[in-house]
Amino acid sequence: MKRIVLILILLATLSLALANVMPSYALKKVWVDANGDLQVKFFAETLFGNVGIDLFDGSEHFVETIDFDNPANFTKVYPDAAVSSTSGNITVSNNLWTYGVGDVVHWGAGLENDLSPLASGECAMQVHHPFYSDTSVLWVKELDLYMDSSHWPETRSNLEVSIVDCYGSPVANYPVFMWSEQMPTAVTDVSGHYTTEVLSTKLRVLVKHPQTQEAVLDTTFFAEPLQIYTFNVQFPETAVSDLEYLGTFKVYPSVLRNAEDLHLSFDGKLGSEAKVELYDLKGRIIARHNYSGTDFAWQLPYLTNGVYFVKLVNGKQDLGSRKLIILK
Numbered sequence: 001m002k003r004i005v006l007i008l009i010l011l012a013t014l015s016l017a018l019a020n021v022m023p024s025y026a027l028k029k030v031w032v033d034a035n036g037d038l039q040v041k042f043f044a045e046t047l048f049g050n051v052g053i054d055l056f057d058g059s060e061h062f063v064e065t066i067d068f069d070n071p072a073n074f075t076k077v078y079p080d081a082a083v084s085s086t087s088g089n090i091t092v093s094n095n096l097w098t099y100g101v102g103d104v105v106h107w108g109a110g111l112e113n114d115l116s117p118l119a120s121g122e123c124a125m126q127v128h129h130p131f132y133s134d135t136s137v138l139w140v141k142e143l144d145l146y147m148d149s150s151h152w153p154e155t156r157s158n159l160e161v162s163i164v165d166c167y168g169s170p171v172a173n174y175p176v177f178m179w180s181e182q183m184p185t186a187v188t189d190v191s192g193h194y195t196t197e198v199l200s201t202k203l204r205v206l207v208k209h210p211q212t213q214e215a216v217l218d219t220t221f222f223a224e225p226l227q228i229y230t231f232n233v234q235f236p237e238t239a240v241s242d243l244e245y246l247g248t249f250k251v252y253p254s255v256l257r258n259a260e261d262l263h264l265s266f267d268g269k270l271g272s273e274a275k276v277e278l279y280d281l282k283g284r285i286i287a288r289h290n291y292s293g294t295d296f297a298w299q300l301p302y303l304t305n306g307v308y309f310v311k312l313v314n315g316k317q318d319l320g321s322r323k324l325i326i327l328k
Contacts, residue, residue, distance in 0.1 A: 027092040027103035031123035031145055032085040039145075040090070041123075054091040057081045085118040105139050114139040114202065116222035121145070125153050127199070141200040141225050153199060157223035160230045161194040163207060171235065173248055175318050177206040180283050183309050184321045200225040207233050213316045249312045249320030256326050261297040266312060266319070268293070273315040278324075281307055 029041035038055065055062040062081050087108035105124050106113040115124050118141075125142040128151070142153035159178075163171040170192025175184030178198075188194045200223045207217040217233045247268020256262060264276055270293040278287040278300065287301055291312065303326045312319040 029123045029125050038083040056089050057083050155225040156197045157200045158228040159196050159198050163192045163233045165235050251310045251322035261299050264296045266293045277311045279309045
């Protein structure tokens with residue numbers, strides 16, 4: 001009987017852990033207040049065990065342990081540290097719930113940091129987002145410093161990318177990369193524009209030459225809250241001959257259930273090296289098939305539930321990527 005009770009307790013604990021889609025990292029927000037004191041906010045889910053704090057103000061480390069049995073320690077001021085909103089870093093290690101080596105955030109002017117300097121009214125906020133990084137953990141800027149704010153930042157940045165050919169004509173349906181060089185984030189519309197709202201964090205924007213696949217635009221920068229970032233790209237004349245191959249790549253249904261086949265179509269020109277490729281969220285290739293551009297029913301291998309991407313390539317040319325959801 002005792003063994004059965006222990007098993008039931010274990011199953012209940014696992015169910016609670018799996019039900020929380022947001023991993024219980026310890027550190028939620030970091031900011032410097034009007035008095036120059038560092039303020040730290042922890043996730044409400046981090047209610048067990050002790051958390052070790054290592055604050056480095058550029059010359060000295062401040063190390064201590066916080067006991068989460070004392071609610072007064074959820075927000076702490078470090079009056080003795082010469083903390084600057086211009087640069088700094090803090091490390092938090094949670095001995096029970098934190099995944100990996102712990103929470104680490106660096107802010108400063110250089111791109112080696114997670115965020116740019118923290119302006120007045122800004123905080124560094126940790127979010128869970130699998131599309132932005134391999135670890136699914138991302139530091140972003142937020143303007144909401146209140147204690148009861150949600151897991152997700154309310155403030156965003158705006159990104160606009162415009163692509164034209166050597167004659168100034170818009171290039172539609174062309175891929176723009178941000179998070180991975182292998183999988184495009186989206187494609188330009190009929191006006192040659194790609195407009196999106198992004199989290200205020202360190203971003204990389206990449207557009208490749210249609211023929212050589214070398215970078216025509218490749219820039220990394222810190223996106224600041226409520227700002228608009230515009231990038232204009234013009235392909236050189238050597239790329240014009242390849243633009244005629246651009247067309248519309250379609251994948252349907254976008255949600256696959258049970259043993260359905262995935263249907264593909266492309267209305268542009270393709271060469272003999274054209275292929276369709278299936279990737280998971282980490283950019284790993286799952287399957288590949290030759291493709292002629294006609295309507296095609298692709299019988300995929302067994303896939304677990306989740307989000308995948310189907311990519312069309314013609315030699316070195318990326319012609320489109322579509323999201324696929326497996327839901328059984």
